[in-house]
Amino acid sequence: MRVEFIKMHGLGNDFIVLDARENALPAALTNETARALADRHTGIGCDQLIVLEPSDSATCRMRIYNHDGGEVEACGNATRAVGLLLGEPARIATSGGMLETTLGDGVVSVELETPRCEWEQIPLAYAMDTLAMPLGWGELEQPVAVNVGNPHAIFFVDDCDAVPLDQLGPEIEHDAVFPERVNVNVATVVDRQTIRLRVWERGVGQTRACGTGACATAVAAMRRKLVDREVTVHLPGGPLTIAWREDGGITMTGGATESFRGSFEWDDFA
Ligand SMILES: N[C@@H](CCC[C@H](N)C(=O)O)C(=O)O
Numbered sequence: 184m185r186v187e188f189i190k191m192h193g194l195g196n197d198f199i200v201l202d203a204r205e206n207a208l209p210a211a212l213t214n215e216t217a218r219a220l221a222d223r224h225t226g227i228g229c230d231q232l233i234v235l236e237p238s239d240s241a242t243c244r245m246r247i248y249n250h251d252g253g254e255v256e257a258c259g260n261a262t263r264a265v266g267l268l269l270g271e272p273a274r275i276a277t278s279g280g281m282l283e284t285t286l287g288d289g290v291v292s293v294e295l296e297t298p299r300c301e302w303e304q305i306p307l308a309y310a311m312d313t314l315a316m317p318l319g320w321g322e323l324e325q326p327v328a329v330n331v332g333n334p335h336a337i338f339f340v341d342d343c344d345a346v347p348l349d350q351l352g353p354e355i356e357h358d359a360v361f362p363e364r365v366n367v368n369v370a371t372v373v374d375r376q377t378i379r380l381r382v383w384e385r386g387v388g389q390t391r392a393c394g395t396g397a398c399a400t401a402v403a404a405m406r407r408k409l410v411d412r413e414v415t416v417h418l419p420g421g422p423l424t425i426a427w428r429e430d431g432g433i434t435m436t437g438g439a440t441e442s443f444r445g446s447f448e449w450d451d452f453a
Pocket residue numbers: 196230231249255256257258259260261333334366384385386387390392393394395396
């Protein structure tokens with residue numbers, strides 16, 4: 184059976200979107216099928232595979248699979264891409280929380296729920312200060328830990344471009360202190376309104392942009408009082424504006440693009 188897909192990206196963080204709101208997929212998506220479709224040599228290729236399903240309480244339910252086929256709770260850039268697809272107003276239910284999207288002039292905004300900062304909410308393996316975890320990996324030390332629907336560790340460094348992220352990222356992602364693994368962010372505060380960021384994503388590797396990473400990094404910098412309540416986060420793929428609102432929620436604003444559409448034979452990947 185042929186299945187239609189939409190290829191999208193947010194600042195170069197790219198997605199395969201399978202819209203199963205009206206027509207269900209031929210069978211439940213397995214982690215193996217997600218990984219096969221995400222493969223850049225033998226599949227369609229993507230950082231994340233997104234499945235849209237009907238929802239009683241929201242415009243749709245969004246399921247998120249990383250490049251390695253594992254299902255995860257949140258993806259900021261995919262939420263903006265799906266917001267673009269749905270038009271507004273849209274409420275998107277994820278296992279990481281309810282997300283609301285609005286369309287602006289060439290940008291999409293997402294409202295995320297209040298970030299969680301207690302050690303067991305990240306989650307971490309044991310109790311510790313999440314504003315300066317007393318741990319280090321090579322030159323990366325004392326990260327901030329924040330959960331914005333998914334877990335992030337944020338390291339503030341003098342020059343994020345100089346960090347060997349391909350080497351330290353996987354080591355930190357798989358450290359036993361993070362029982363659900365972690366997304367690894369290396370950030371440089373430029374001034375009180377500007378941050379530069381690179382991200383090693385759990386289940387993917389380095390991506391051109393990570394929306395939840397930008398949100399978690401902005402919150403971490405705000406918790407450390409390094410920046411104001413609204414900042415521009417510059418990622419390799421482009422900028423995102425992040426505001427930590429007075430009501431506790433986060434608003435993320437940035438670009439989202441549809442690249443092309445196509446179809447594939449389900450049985451070739453099942
Ligand atoms: N690219 C995403 C994050 C996707 C999920 C992440 N890799 C995880 O495992 O939590 C974003 O834009 O937020």
